[in-house]
Amino acid sequence: MRVLAFLAAIYVACTMPDxxxxxxxxxxxxxxxLHEVKNNRRLRAALGINPARTPWCGHFMGMVARRAGREPPKAYSFASSWLHFGAPVRLAFARPGDVIVVRTGRGYHVGILSALSKSTAQLIGGNQSGRVQLSQFSRRQVVAVRR
Structure with a gap:
């Protein structure tokens, strides 16, 4: 009976959306x-910073995590701090809603996975061309998937 309950718990954990x-x-x-200049007042109120003057992808993710009842990393304003958020997941098992950290030149960017294809990860995030939007990133740029 205990084995059956254990197997049922695994089934639910693997099949139910997180x-x-x-x-x-x-x-x-x-x-x-929402754009960092055109919608500055609303974004400033939500983020606690002026997005027109501050790199804000990490600030956006911190706000989203708190609103979803999650605890962001201590230095959430830095995209690289999201490398240690939640639990690691292999890219092959990533699903919409997972936190994705990508390498952009010499730095990092963080967003939330919306869709994954053979070659790209579609992320919704802040400070993507100065706004909150969906953007495509190469799967080769993905350095971490966190759930």
Missing amino acids: TATASMLAQAQQFTG
Whole structure:
């Protein structure tokens, strides 16, 4: 009986959507289209910083995580701090709502996975061309997937 209960728990954990990651995706989507200049007042109120003057992808993710009931990393404003958020997941097993850290030149960018194809990861995040939007990144740029 204990083995059966254990197997049932594994089945549920593997087949049910993770509500925490789904909630982060839903929270991020509420801000889609907001621009750091045109919508400065609203973004400034949500983020606690002026997004027109500060790199803000990490700030956006911190706000999204808190609204979803998750605890962001201590230095959440730095995209690289998200390398240690939640639990690691292999890219092959990534699903919408997971936190993705990508390498961009000499730095990092962080966003939430919206879709994954053979060659790209579509992320929703802040400070993507100065706004909250969906952007495509090469799978080769992905350095971490966190759930």
